[in-house]
Amino acid sequence: MSDPIWPVELILDRIDELAALPHGETRALPPSAYLSEDLHAFEKERIFARDWICLGRAEEIPKTGDYLTGMINDQPIFAIRGRDSGVRAFANVCLHRMMRLLQGRGSCRGITCPYHGWAYGIDGQLKGAPHMQDRADFNPKGMSLPEIRTDVWEGWIYVTLDPKTVSISEQLEPLREVVGRYRMGDYVQLVTQDHLWNTNWKLLTENFMEGYHLPVAHKATVGAWTPPDQCEFPGDVHEAFTYQLFQKTGDAKLGTAHPDNTRLEGPWRTTSVLPTVFPTHMTVLAPDHLWYLILRPEGPGQVHVRFGAAIAPEVLAATSDLEAFREEVIGFFDRVNEEDRFVVEGIYEGARAPLSEAGPLSWLERELHDFQKYLSRRLSGYAARKPKTRTHKPGKRKARQTKVA
Numbered sequence: 001m002s003d004p005i006w007p008v009e010l011i012l013d014r015i016d017e018l019a020a021l022p023h024g025e026t027r028a029l030p031p032s033a034y035l036s037e038d039l040h041a042f043e044k045e046r047i048f049a050r051d052w053i054c055l056g057r058a059e060e061i062p063k064t065g066d067y068l069t070g071m072i073n074d075q076p077i078f079a080i081r082g083r084d085s086g087v088r089a090f091a092n093v094c095l096h097r098m099m100r101l102l103q104g105r106g107s108c109r110g111i112t113c114p115y116h117g118w119a120y121g122i123d124g125q126l127k128g129a130p131h132m133q134d135r136a137d138f139n140p141k142g143m144s145l146p147e148i149r150t151d152v153w154e155g156w157i158y159v160t161l162d163p164k165t166v167s168i169s170e171q172l173e174p175l176r177e178v179v180g181r182y183r184m185g186d187y188v189q190l191v192t193q194d195h196l197w198n199t200n201w202k203l204l205t206e207n208f209m210e211g212y213h214l215p216v217a218h219k220a221t222v223g224a225w226t227p228p229d230q231c232e233f234p235g236d237v238h239e240a241f242t243y244q245l246f247q248k249t250g251d252a253k254l255g256t257a258h259p260d261n262t263r264l265e266g267p268w269r270t271t272s273v274l275p276t277v278f279p280t281h282m283t284v285l286a287p288d289h290l291w292y293l294i295l296r297p298e299g300p301g302q303v304h305v306r307f308g309a310a311i312a313p314e315v316l317a318a319t320s321d322l323e324a325f326r327e328e329v330i331g332f333f334d335r336v337n338e339e340d341r342f343v344v345e346g347i348y349e350g351a352r353a354p355l356s357e358a359g360p361l362s363w364l365e366r367e368l369h370d371f372q373k374y375l376s377r378r379l380s381g382y383a384a385r386k387p388k389t390r391t392h393k394p395g396k397r398k399a400r401q402t403k404v405a
């Protein structure tokens with residue numbers, strides 16, 4: 001029988017133990033890792049305030065003044081396309097009395113606070129403030145919204161609150177060597193949706209990372225096209241990400257290169273890459289489409305899920321009825337997302353049950369072990385071996401992972 005929620009030190013010790021085990025001997029995280037308020041506070045400090053967090057796709061804000069909003073921990077943020085066509089991000093909080101400035105996504109020529117009307121340029125500079133001229137010490141010049149460190153990598157907007165964190169481009173360079181050939185930054189967005197699910201964010205990250213559940217939990221959708229023994233893992237453990245490769249079977253409705261795709265050759269034309277950029281950005285990158293999740297914890301028991309799907313440009317060009325295609329894609333992924341929601345909310349419920357225990361993992365859940373190592377490094381400083389980089393080629397479909405007996 002599981003104990004009540006463990007103290008955070010005990011959870012961290014257990015994560016360190018699991019991270020240090022060989023792949024074939026590790027087990028799932030203990031229930032307390034998903035339930036603990038104290039661990040959640042520690043994750044905010046040690047993970048979310050330090051790592052790069054994905055806000056969305058740069059193509060969502062193509063024109064000057066286009067913006068989208070997001071959060072890191074309790075910090076509202078907006079990313080905006082500047083006049084120089086670059087993307088910058090700022091604190092989304094007014095310099096007067098801290099009203100949030102922008103909501104959702106949209107386009108603007110400037111930003112006006114909805115409370116008292118202080119006006120900002122799209123470069124974050126305060127331009128004017130009504131009825132403040134009588135204050136001798138008030139000078140809008142030189143007052144600007146705090147800028148948030150931003151980088152655009154392969155079409156994704158990443159932000160971090162930590163000025164010292166190694167650049168995301170540098171951290172993801174070994175991943176770029178795998179995914180760069182797809183040119184996913186050119187894929188065209190079809191849909192974004194926002195959801196709130198009743199589960200811990202780590203359960204959703206873990207769910208994404210393993211294909212073990214596909215033939216069962218997704219048997220009505222993607223499970224039939226993605227036999228789990230067709231997956232391949234990279235040979236190396238990386239600090240900031242993990243991924244696996246999937247080979248789609250011939251009858252897959254989605255997931256193979258369009259005849260007009262001249263970017264991908266050989267086995268890459270039927271290969272999907274599933275990168276997880278820790279902590280909360282996950283993508284299924286296929287030759288003809290991609291879909292992604294961006295997570296934002298709302299406490300240990302709730303997670304905001306931003307879901308999106310995009311298609312390769314040659315697929316778009318060959319589509320005669322875009323609206324019908326879009327509806328079909330949305331309907332399909334709605335079903336996939338509901339299947340995932342059912343399991344990750346079910347696991348969260350199970351983790352709270354007093355008789356629950358963390359079981360052994362399959363070799364197909366190898367990336368959960370990568371995630372444990374990441375958590376250990378971030379939360380406890382476990383000294384994992386320094387990751388090596390190596391370009392990965394698909395083709396050998398035999399997973400390198402040692403199977404659990």
Ligand code: FES
Nearest residue numbers: 094096097113116
């Ligand atoms: Fe923004 Fe007052 S809080 S103008």
